Amino acid sequence: MSTRIAKQQPVMRKRPRQARSRATVETILQAGARILSDEGWAGFTTNKVADLAGVSIGSLYQYFPDKLSLVDAIRQRHLDDCLAVMRKSKAKGLPPVQFVTSLVHAMIAAHSIYPGLHRVLLDEAPSSDDYRNPNSAFEIEYLGYYAKAVAIYRNHQPGRTDQTAALIISDAIDGVIHNAARRGMLGNPTVQSELIRLVSLYLEDAGDSAIAQAE
Amino acid sequence: MSTRIAKQQPVMRKRPRQARSRATVETILQAGARILSDEGWAGFTTNKVADLAGVSIGSLYQYFPDKLSLVDAIRQRHLDDCLAVMRKSKAKGLPPVQFVTSLVHAMIAAHSIYPGLHRVLLDEAPSSDDYRNPNSAFEIEYLGYYAKAVAIYRNHQPGRTDQTAALIISDAIDGVIHNAARRGMLGNPTVQSELIRLVSLYLEDAGDSAIAQAE
Amino acid sequence: MSTRIAKQQPVMRKRPRQARSRATVETILQAGARILSDEGWAGFTTNKVADLAGVSIGSLYQYFPDKLSLVDAIRQRHLDDCLAVMRKSKAKGLPPVQFVTSLVHAMIAAHSIYPGLHRVLLDEAPSSDDYRNPNSAFEIEYLGYYAKAVAIYRNHQPGRTDQTAALIISDAIDGVIHNAARRGMLGNPTVQSELIRLVSLYLEDAGDSAIAQAE
Amino acid sequence: MSTRIAKQQPVMRKRPRQARSRATVETILQAGARILSDEGWAGFTTNKVADLAGVSIGSLYQYFPDKLSLVDAIRQRHLDDCLAVMRKSKAKGLPPVQFVTSLVHAMIAAHSIYPGLHRVLLDEAPSSDDYRNPNSAFEIEYLGYYAKAVAIYRNHQPGRTDQTAALIISDAIDGVIHNAARRGMLGNPTVQSELIRLVSLYLEDAGDSAIAQAE
DNA sequence: AATGAATGAGACTTCATTCAT
DNA sequence: CATGAATGAAGTCTCATTCAT
Numbered sequence: 001m002s003t004r005i006a007k008q009q010p011v012m013r014k015r016p017r018q019a020r021s022r023a024t025v026e027t028i029l030q031a032g033a034r035i036l037s038d039e040g041w042a043g044f045t046t047n048k049v050a051d052l053a054g055v056s057i058g059s060l061y062q063y064f065p066d067k068l069s070l071v072d073a074i075r076q077r078h079l080d081d082c083l084a085v086m087r088k089s090k091a092k093g094l095p096p097v098q099f100v101t102s103l104v105h106a107m108i109a110a111h112s113i114y115p116g117l118h119r120v121l122l123d124e125a126p127s128s129d130d131y132r133n134p135n136s137a138f139e140i141e142y143l144g145y146y147a148k149a150v151a152i153y154r155n156h157q158p159g160r161t162d163q164t165a166a167l168i169i170s171d172a173i174d175g176v177i178h179n180a181a182r183r184g185m186l187g188n189p190t191v192q193s194e195l196i197r198l199v200s201l202y203l204e205d206a207g208d209s210a211i212a213q214a215e
Numbered sequence: 216m217s218t219r220i221a222k223q224q225p226v227m228r229k230r231p232r233q234a235r236s237r238a239t240v241e242t243i244l245q246a247g248a249r250i251l252s253d254e255g256w257a258g259f260t261t262n263k264v265a266d267l268a269g270v271s272i273g274s275l276y277q278y279f280p281d282k283l284s285l286v287d288a289i290r291q292r293h294l295d296d297c298l299a300v301m302r303k304s305k306a307k308g309l310p311p312v313q314f315v316t317s318l319v320h321a322m323i324a325a326h327s328i329y330p331g332l333h334r335v336l337l338d339e340a341p342s343s344d345d346y347r348n349p350n351s352a353f354e355i356e357y358l359g360y361y362a363k364a365v366a367i368y369r370n371h372q373p374g375r376t377d378q379t380a381a382l383i384i385s386d387a388i389d390g391v392i393h394n395a396a397r398r399g400m401l402g403n404p405t406v407q408s409e410l411i412r413l414v415s416l417y418l419e420d421a422g423d424s425a426i427a428q429a430e
Numbered sequence: 431m432s433t434r435i436a437k438q439q440p441v442m443r444k445r446p447r448q449a450r451s452r453a454t455v456e457t458i459l460q461a462g463a464r465i466l467s468d469e470g471w472a473g474f475t476t477n478k479v480a481d482l483a484g485v486s487i488g489s490l491y492q493y494f495p496d497k498l499s500l501v502d503a504i505r506q507r508h509l510d511d512c513l514a515v516m517r518k519s520k521a522k523g524l525p526p527v528q529f530v531t532s533l534v535h536a537m538i539a540a541h542s543i544y545p546g547l548h549r550v551l552l553d554e555a556p557s558s559d560d561y562r563n564p565n566s567a568f569e570i571e572y573l574g575y576y577a578k579a580v581a582i583y584r585n586h587q588p589g590r591t592d593q594t595a596a597l598i599i600s601d602a603i604d605g606v607i608h609n610a611a612r613r614g615m616l617g618n619p620t621v622q623s624e625l626i627r628l629v630s631l632y633l634e635d636a637g638d639s640a641i642a643q644a645e
Numbered sequence: 646m647s648t649r650i651a652k653q654q655p656v657m658r659k660r661p662r663q664a665r666s667r668a669t670v671e672t673i674l675q676a677g678a679r680i681l682s683d684e685g686w687a688g689f690t691t692n693k694v695a696d697l698a699g700v701s702i703g704s705l706y707q708y709f710p711d712k713l714s715l716v717d718a719i720r721q722r723h724l725d726d727c728l729a730v731m732r733k734s735k736a737k738g739l740p741p742v743q744f745v746t747s748l749v750h751a752m753i754a755a756h757s758i759y760p761g762l763h764r765v766l767l768d769e770a771p772s773s774d775d776y777r778n779p780n781s782a783f784e785i786e787y788l789g790y791y792a793k794a795v796a797i798y799r800n801h802q803p804g805r806t807d808q809t810a811a812l813i814i815s816d817a818i819d820g821v822i823h824n825a826a827r828r829g830m831l832g833n834p835t836v837q838s839e840l841i842r843l844v845s846l847y848l849e850d851a852g853d854s855a856i857a858q859a860e
Numbered sequence: 861a862a863t864g865a866a867t868g869a870g871a872c873t874t875c876a877t878t879c880a881t
Numbered sequence: 882c883a884t885g886a887a888t889g890a891a892g893t894c895t896c897a898t899t900c901a902t
Contacts, residue, residue: 021882022370037305040256041255041256042256042257042339043255045874045875045876046875046876047875047876048367055883055884056883056884056885057876057877057884057885058878058879058882058883058884059876059882059883059884059886061876061877062882062883064873066876066877067875067876067877114220119338122396123255123334123339123341124255124256124257124337124338132397132398136397160406164403164405164406164409165409166401167391167394167395167398167406167409168391168409168410168413170394171390171391171394171395172390172391172413173296174390174392174394174395175387175388175390175391175394176382176383176384176387176390177387178381178390179386179389179390180382180386180416182338182347183382184351185382188379189263190376190379191379191382191383193885194379194380194382194383195416197382197420198383198387198413198417201416201417201420202412202413202416203419205412205416208362234867235864235865235866235891235901235902236864236866239865241865244865260891260892261892261894262891262892262893262895270866270867271866271867271868272867272868272869272893272894272895273865273866273896274866274867274893276894277864277865280894281893281894282893282894289882297869324862339887339888450861451861463835466796470686470689470769471685471686471687472686472769473768475895475896476896476897476898477895477896477897477899478840478896485862485863486862486863486864487863487864487897487898488861488862488863488864488899488900489863489897491861491897491898492861492862496897496898497897497898499898549768553685553768553769553827554686554687554768554769562827562828564828575763589834592834594833594836595820595838595839596837596841596877597824597825597828597830597839598821598839598840598843600824601820601821601823601824601825602817602820602821602825602843603820604820605816605817605818605819605820605821605823605824606812606813606816606817606820608816608820609812609815609816609819609820610812610816612768612777613779615810618809620806620809621809621812621813624809624810624812624813625813627850628813628817628843628847629848631846631847632842632843632847634848635842635846663888665880665881665885665887666885666886669886690869690870690872691872691873692870692871694871700887700888701885701887701889702872702873702888702889703873703874703875703886703889704884704886704888705886706863706872706873706874706888707885707886711872711873712871712872712873738898745886783873830901
């Protein structure tokens with residue numbers, strides 16, 4: 001489950017060896033994340049990133065062979081951060097509401113630094129990887145995490161249906177957080193508690209209710 | 216609540232008078248929707264639209280004074296379509312599951328023609344209107360619709376809390392549909408029924424459960 | 431000297447035969463003059479002219495095969511008007527100051543309808559004719575007119591030097607009127623009287639003063 | 646009078662730091678002046694300028710954010726040159742004819758490099774500055790210079806009338822030089838001496854002649 | 861004859877990328 | 882290594898002109 005993601009080659013022209021280089025790369029990645037978050041993929045230009053990072057465009061291209069490799073690096077780091085956050089909220093032992101609460105809070109926290117970044121990285125920006133393929137390391141760990149929680153709370157062996165439930169939960173949380181961010185309501189406590197309720201109710205339901213049959 | 220959405224003129228440079236030109240405008244709008252859906256805002260170029268529409272770039276600019284006015288026209292049409300779809304699923308009288316079912320099916324249908332269009336229009340593409348301002352005619356009718364359903368099923372007078380519930384429902388559905396579309400799973404019946412369950416459970420819950428207190 | 435200018439074919443695709451056609455051509459020419467005057471050559475587009483004239487672009491092209499022929503027609507008419515105005519101020523018999531006064535007033539009047547037109551036609555707009563060649567019918571009559579006045583007032587036979595004097599007078603008047611127009615001072619009476627003084631002093635001077643030797 | 650003209654930054658996107666780029670800017674400005682002079686505002690395209698300068702279009706836009714800023718830079722330089730030329734011909738102490746002679750020669754010299762440039766910059770090309778406003782630094786110094794000469798030669802205190810006389814002189818010289826340039830007669834010595842005579846006679850005249858009363 | 865829809869060359873401008881210093 | 886000058890393909894938009902109706 002906690003498979004370390006990102007075994008693939010870090011797509012960098014030259015691995016930074018000295019401290020100064022590492023700092024430069026760091027600055028570039030942060031500048032890139034900020035611009036991606038603030039201006040979206042369409043406003044993300046290599047020159048703007050270099051400017052904001054305070055390095056020359058030439059330096060940027062020493063570490064990232066092209067624009068795609070830069071955005072890939074930013075995404076890789078962001079997805080790693082997301083997984084790290086998630087791993088901290090373990091389901092086992094907790095009552096569902098508490099689990100969901102800690103999870104939602106963690107997710108909201110992760111979105112608060114660069115509010116637009118997640119969506120831009122996942123929806124707008126192109127990628128050389130197939131990070132969003134259902135079989136990618138990221139998706140496997142990400143959905144697997146939810147599927148496991150479903151299995152625990154529904155009290156049965158993990159199964160194929162749990163995958164769908166995981167999808168529903170993950171995507172509903174994503175939708176609410178992303179739209180709340182757009183509306184500037186991410187900090188609103190009612191939004192947070194209602195989101196928690198939405199997910200908890202779903203998670204607590206045995207899944208054998210009359211609803212399925214109604215279909 | 217059912218405020219008629221603002222019927223502002225799609226800002227066209229020239230209103231088409233002959234049948235031929237009305238057809239041209241139609242073709243351009245459809246080509247634009249397809250490209251927006253398939254390639255996102257960054258891949259949406261006026262030349263590509265004209266090409267796909269099979270008209271010259273000059274013709275496009277006869278009807279739309281600039282790129283923004285074209286995307287505005289596409290958006291206006293799309294949002295109108297969304298509202299029209301929604302208005303067909305009336306809550307009153309139906310058991311919640313049936314209401315949610317018809318609603319979700321309608322929404323999925325609306326997203327199936329141009330799967331990426333909705334998100335691109337709402338998240339990526341810039342706009343001259345403030346269509347996504349919480350006070351815009353679109354948002355008012357859209358969220359008002361959900362708020363009304365919440366009030367009906369929770370069996371009380373409409374209130375401020377219902378607004379938040381409406382937000383949660385609308386954004387959760389949005390998140391699930393949009394991510395399912397990206398994964399190519401929009402047609403998957405399990406996804407559909409689970410989404411319906413997620414929303415129905417939330418809608419049926421009185422809102423006075425222990426969840427809020429747990430927070 | 432008063433050779434009728436414009437023997438060359440009016441560059442029109444089709445000579446207007448009916449009253450309606452003549453009216454259309456007239457409207458187009460006036461619309462063209464106004465736009466040329468107000469917006470200069472760079473702002474002069476055939477579509478704008480057609481719009482202002484209230485005819486379709488197709489109709490415009492029925493009378494004028496291309497943009498150049500339209501501007502040529504406008505220029506031809508304008509230069510004819512200028513010559514007509516000039517012919518009214520005859521030098522013979524009048525004291526120089528009175529002659530210059532009537533001439534300057536006539537010139538200012540001619541520039542007051544479309545203040546920018548003259549300069550645009552002579553300086554900016556391209557031409558198929560060589561109307562500004564020193565041997566063109568227009569230049570011959572225009573400068574000849576001034577040369578004749580010089581000969582009269584300097585009281586000798588017309589000669590080559592008079593041509594230069596004519597040039598000086600015509601171009602000085604042109605410069606003062608055109609710049610006054612740009613500054614919005616065409617109506618200023620002091621400007622008018624000083625211009626008259628400038629020209630009169632020059633015209634009254636025998637031409638044998640010490641000035642030439644000083645050079 | 647000798648108010649230093651506004652030294653506003655030529656609005657450049659990027660100040661050239663290396664010697665190479667300073668040379669590039671210089672080349673671009675000269676190419677621009679030539680094209681403006683030869684082909685007028687309508688023929689002045691950024692691509693033509695870049696071509697003639699022997700640089701890529703991208704280089705041009707590194708230094709000038711748009712077409713207007715390029716023409717503004719060319720104009721600023723040209724007007725500065727004009728003022729510099731003028732400042733060299735001081736009126737005091739010289740007999741009028743000598744003063745006018747040196748002035749006219751200087752002006753002709755200034756127009757001889759790019760004969761059409763002055764007119765195009767002042768009449769055709771649009772501008773972001775209000776350089777031609779009567780209160781602009783340029784106009785104030787330019788006309789003030791002539792007004793001062795008028796006051797000296799007419800032997801009285803500077804006054805409001807001198808402003809008009811300055812206008813007349815400046816605009817008459819402008820008209821003669823500009824039209825002579827168009828006719829290719831700028832080098833003609835008779836034209837030069839006659840222009841000098843026109844201005845000298847006007848400048849020497851006390852201004853109390855019978856002419857004003859004749860009006 | 862008149863209309864106005866359609867065309868496309870060409871103008872302005874951006875931005876990813878390379879390379880001399 | 883770092884810099885930033887230079888490049889040019891590609892995108893937005895205009896406008897003279899043609900042609901079907």
